[in-house]
Structure formats: structure tokens, C-alpha cells
Amino acid sequence: MPKRSAHIISHTHWDREWYLPYEKHHVRLVQLIDTLLDKLDGDSEFKSFYLDGQTIILEDYLQVRPENLNRLQKHITAGRLIIGPWYILQDAFLTSGEANVRNMQIGHQDAYRYGEPAKIGYFPDTFGLVGQTPQLMRQAGITNAFFGRGVKPTGFNNTVSDGGYESSFSELIWEGPDGSKVLGILFANWYSNGNEVPVDEAGAKQFWERKLADAEKYASTGELLFMNGCDHQPVQLDLPEAIRTARELYPDTEFIHSNFPDYLKAIEGALDRSSLSTVHGELRSQRTDGWGTLVNTASARVYLKQMNQKGQAILEKAAEPLAALAHVLGRDYPHHLFTYAWKTLMQNHPHDSICGCSVDEVHREMVTRFEKSRHVAETIIEDSKKVIADEVDTSVFSTYGEAPLPLIVMNTSGWSRTGVISVELDAERLYLREGYTLEESSARMKAVDLSGRLLVDTEGREVACTVQDLGLLFGYDLPDDQFRQPYMCRRVRLTFEAQHVPALGLRSYAWVRQQGRTAAAAVATEPDDNQPDSLIRGDRILENDLLKVEIAEDGSFSLQDKTSGKIYKDLGVYENTGDIGNEYMYKQPEGEQALTTKGLAAEIAILEDTPYRAKVEIKHEWEIPASADAKLDEEQRALVYYPERQAQRSRDTVTLGLRTVLSLEREGRGLHIETKIDNTAKDHRVRALFPTDLDTAVHHVDSMFEIPQRDNEPAPEWENPSNTQHQQCFVDVSDGMAGLTVANLGLNEYEVLRDGRNTTAITLLRAVGELGDWGLFPTPEAQCPGEITMHMELIPHSGDGIESGAYAEAYQFQIPWTVCQTGVHSGTISPVYAPFKWEAPQLAFSSLKMNPDTKDLLLRWFNMSRVEAELTLESGLPCEYIYKTTILEEANPPSTSNSADGLTILAGPCEILTLGIHR
Known part of the structure; x- marks a missing residue:
């Protein structure tokens, strides 16, 4: 037998916040790094320490100890402190693809300030891993992935169970859906298997007899890995x-x-790769009993997931592309602000943060961070959209006489878009600098005549809209070269359907006075008599050219796809069950029968009836158990493992208020659902049910840069009655001929029920009262009391979700419209405009941004399909050449397929494709 080697790696796994609030962990971090630096300064035998793969540790430490920068720098340069490649250790399934890319980019950017980032794919405690991880690693120049979860069973307090491994060894080949491969290193005995090594001979012998045997049990070579550290583990000073x-x-x-x-160098030299197992795609611990996957962190504190979805969307899908286009028009791209906004957002992305599985103080601070990041993004959007709007040639509206009010609708998605929007316009302003008293200013604005106006597009066609007079309002400008400029105004809100706004482009409209039109304009603005005045048929039917919705007395409804004729029945029933689990995992009380709103009378009323949209309100007053019974508190205090709990629901009841609004737009291909829950109960879960009655054993779901296929039935080893899973934007059940896609905003948990109907169940609310894991940590705020509002869209389709456009519709559902009021002026941009054009139905557009080093524009797509796809890209901007790059966005030479008209390039199956525009 060849001589074996025991590689002992000193580290600490640093959760910034978890069972203690951030600042209490922060103090301990400062103490740890102080101790570590003293040890590195004074003991050359203490070779090195791994700073958990996340550069934020340096940031957090130097915030308190800036005087120690040079000491840190010395040991990083010497290779004794190993840093990067991430900014933070993020959760994989609850953060977007672009957030993961920014995490890698910013981690590298920060690491380069000190030295070289470690090319280590580090995921020690990530709650499962997405299938595209190997491709992301390879594009970042990383050929490995170290991880603790996903292919093995874990139990209470992260104890490791034997059996259930998808891999023969702790070393494996991990292959992503695109074919990218990395060497996977499983922490088969956890990332603490070399923790607290005894110095005394007796203790050391007992320790190493067990530890060496445990490691050899799974290792494929004699190169054995021992992780000398654990969560918040102090440095073992006597390790030498x-x-x-x-x-x-x-x-x-x-x-x-x-x-x-x-x-890695040692293991690569010793490996016989032909002996290793190859694990494909997602690592979600499916070959286990199902009790320790931590999947229900996807529904803990849903409000956090909603704030995260909004924060990610406005940064990556609005602020970045708008700032990039504004830069082309001459405005500086605010790299520094984007870095700050992304960092602030990503500080909420570690698994114990975004997963909602920490103490209440942690999640209160998260809300503030979400708001801070969003406020920066909103400011960038406001500044950028004004730059763009000021360059749009709106002179076409000058023919409409006195005071036309142009507005620019911007679509920052990757597909042409039609949808109902609302915009607030100042019909007239009076600046206080003009010398009028406040009383005179108010009187003048109140006297503004709003009558006789209509909305028109650039072709002069009248656009149906609803006008709401918002009355007299105070506002102010903040000029770059003057003191703030307050004003009084008369404001209105226009609601209308913007049609066919080009991808990454804009379309112009104007609210004009009817009496000021020229004769030619008057003819052009005649309304279209072919458009229906209402989408409501009878009391409880909504219908457009594509969909028909019939609402039953209990508020459930059927949805007909008029293209295929397929009808989905009993949609929109709500389900309620008890939950005696914790923030990590759901547990229904033994023997409990789920409650539903099926047959529960609802109040139904029409909220909106316009030519472009109809809305119907459905209200339920639902009596449900008030909480779990007293036994749950006893079991929690006794640390009874949650699958073994026997608590039931209380006999006391409370009224749960449900308000559902169904919304159908004239050109809409999906039915929008807004659900508001007034949560008055504890220890329970609420889900929305959407039966499909489709015969299929699989379904598809949106994940990071991928639409993986998952089985409806769990693996044979699965014992948990619940089979809930992660999603990001949507889940789709399809039989190949028809399908129903359910899109969501920040509702990351779903289940395809084994009920004979292949029902998609979307978790709307999960209310629990304890953190869980290794002790008792009460979390009363995780009961989520009060009102919470959720948004979904049902998108029926024929055939494939990609080719039908259902997935594109679901992705657009995530992205807010951007609208800006402007004046009548000439400009360099046409009133209907898009800077790029491309053809590639299999590719989902992901981002447009600017690289801080090269100043090139970067566009990213990912191939939704498992087959090669062709992308043809045309740039309407001045462009020297286009090149292909990676997620790290390094400058590259021109692509060989460049031409005067643009570029045509092939994207491989499931490829993440990034193109640089060198101007």
C-alpha cells in the first residue's frame, strides 16, 4: 500500500449572521483574525489559513481594524492567507444567475487588490447545488468544486449517515448540463473532520485512529483531506x-x-479518474430519506425572497441595461454605485440569511439592506432613464398643438413586450422660484384643465387609457449644478397597454389635447372599432383572444387555452396545513387532513373593466386552527428532532383573510394572480393549487441559467411525505402537447403533487416559530404575522415551453417596466428604438452591462435547450468588433464570425454565452 498523506487545512466556516445577530458574530470575527495574525506573525510552522472562500471577511475585519491592512497584505502575498474566489458564500437555489456571476466577479475584483484569488470552487455548506455550477466554475478558470451537501444524507445537527451516496468515493467527476466537468471533492465526513486535533499522545491516537479510518472509507487515493475548522471555529493555535x-x-x-x-496538486497526481463516479446536473440530495435536505428554507420568511427577487430584478434587469444605454449617450457608467448596490444585496445572500433560517434580529437587518440596495438601483434608473428620454426624438408630437406630454416606455427584457403599465405625469408644474405664494401656486395648479386629452402613439393612433387625477402635489428637482428646485404640480396617472415595445428598446407615446390636433392627426387618432370595449363576459368570465377564465362560486376557476382548446379546471384553490417543523424543514402533523377553500363561498366583484384589462376580486374569510397545540412547545424545548414530533393543531380557530385578484390583459397570454393573505395564525402553511391533469412523469423548472427536468416521483429512498423543491421564476408541467407554466415573484418553493392530477402547488406562506438545527432558538417573527401579497402568472401553452414562448413570458413577468416623462424635442434616438437586434428563440437574454476595465458592453444569454442554438446579433451602436468571453468578462480578440452586419455564433447546449461589444 503506498504511503498515505493527511492534508490538514486550517479554516473557519464563517456565517456572518445566524444564531447570533451580525454584529455579535462580527466581534468574534475580529477577535479570530487578530489571533490568526498574531499566530502567522510569530510562528512559521503554522503554514496557512483558508478564509472560507469569501473576500467579505477581509472587508468586515478591516472595517474595525483598518490599521492591520499591511499585516493582512503581507500574509496574503506570502500565500499563508488564502482568499477568494467569492465575495460571499451564497445560497445556490435562491439567488439569480447574474447574482452568482457578480459574486464571482466582485470576489475576484476584491482579491486582486491583495494578490491572487484562490481558484477553489468552495461550497462547504451550501444547501444543494445547481446544475450549472461546473460551467460557471470552468468559465471562471476553476476546475474543481468542494462541497458538503447534495450527494449524501445528513441528519440532525449535520450528522452524516452511511449509504445513499451517488458517488463511489469522496472524489468524483461532476458534469453540468452543457458537458462542463470539474473534479468534485465531497466533504464526506463534513468540513470539520479534522477539527481540534489533540496534542497529547493518548488523545491524538484515539482521534487519528477514527479519523484516518473515516477518511479512507470514502477516499479513492491515499491523499486524505482533513478540515481543521468548523462554523465560527477559533484558530487551533497548537496545530503545529x-x-x-x-x-x-x-x-x-x-x-x-x-x-x-x-x-489539489497531490490529489490530481494520485487520481485514477476512470475509477471515479460521474454525477450529472443538480445536487439536491434526492437519494436520501428526504428529511435533511433543508429545502423548506425556500419558503421560510417568504417576504425576504420577495424583496430579493425585486432587488435582483431592478439591478440586473433594469438599472444595468439602462445605465449601459445612458453611457452610450454620454453619461458615465456608475461602476462604483453598482458594486456598492450589489455588495449590499449580496450581504443578504449567504445561506443562513436569504434562506430565512436565522434569529429574528438577522432578518430585520436584512430588510434594511434590501432597501438600501434598492434605493441605489432606483436612483441609477431615474438618472439613466432621463438621459435616454432626453435623447429620444419626440418632435413627431409637435403637431398636436398646445402642451403635448410625451412619455417613453422602456422594455429592458430580452423579448419584444406588450403589457399594461401605469405612469404618473405632471400635467403642469409651477416652480416656487417663479415668485408665486404657496396659495397662488396651489390655486393655479388646481385650475389646470385636464379635459379633452387623449393618449396617442407615434403613428397618431389613439391608445385606450384610464386617467386618474391625483390632484395637487408637491415635488422637487435636484439639479447637478443648482440648489434643489421645489415645485407644485397637477399630477395624473395614466394606465394603458403598451404594445410591441422592442427588446432592450423603447416606444414613445404622448398625452395630447384633442382640440389642438391638426386635421391629419384627427383622422389618425380615430379609435379602432375592432377592439372590444370589455374583456368581461357575464358576471364571472374573463376572455381575450387567447384565454378564457370562468370563476366558480368558491373562487376557483377554469382556464382555457383557446389556441389548443385545453381547459385546466379547479385552479386557484388554497390549501392550509399545520407546520410543526422549523425554518429549515416543513413537517405536517401526523394524520392531519389538509384544509382547502374548495366549496368555501367567496365574495366575487369586478374591480376593473376597460378595453385593455379586466380585474376580478375574490375574497375568502377562512376559519383555520390558530396554532399548533401545546405539545409543540414541549417538543421544541426537549429538542425533539422534527420528523419525530407528535404535536397536532390547536382546536382554537382564527379567521384567515384571503383576497385574490385575477387580471387578464387584452393582449395577455397569461392570467395574472395577486393574492393577499392577512395572516392571523401560527405554525401553518398556505399553498395555491393548480391542477394540470396532464399525463407526464416529469416537469421543468427555472433554475440558475438552466431549465432542468425533474421527476414527479421522488427516489425510492425518499421517506418524507413532502416532496417540495426549489424554483426561481417558474415551474412548468407539460405532456409535450399542452402545458401549464406557473410563474412567480419571489415564491421559491413548489411541489408537483402525487395526487393523480399532477397539481402544481406553490407555497405562499409558511409560518413557524423556531430556527431549528442544533438547538432551540425561538423565532416568533418567522410566524410572519400580518398582511403579505404574492404575485403569480398562469401561462398555458401548446407543445414546448421554449418554442411556444411560455418561458419567455415567465421571464418577462420578473422584470418591471420603466417609463419616463419627457418634453417635445429633437434627439438622436428614434421614437421607436432598440440598440440591438437578435434572433435566437432558444436563448434567454440575461444581462447587459459595462465592464469596468475594458469599458466594453457585455451581453449575456443562456441556452434554455439541450441542443445547439444559433444566435444572430446586430448592433445598432457604433461597434469596432464583437467577441466571445466568459463570466469574468476578459477582453478577447474579435470573433471569427464578425461581419459588417453583426455576428452569427453557435451556442452549445445549455451554454452560458457572453459577448463583448468593443466600441
């Missing part, structure tokens, strides 16, 4: 002495105070 003891006890073993680069 402990290693000397081990060497004396086991002369046949080489004990090395190692690091990841050296360990």
Missing part, C-alpha cells in the same frame, strides 16, 4: 504541535499542514 504528535504516532503517514492548491 498536534501535527508533530501525529507524525510520531504514525510514521507511515505524511501529516501536512496543507492548503487547497497543494492538496
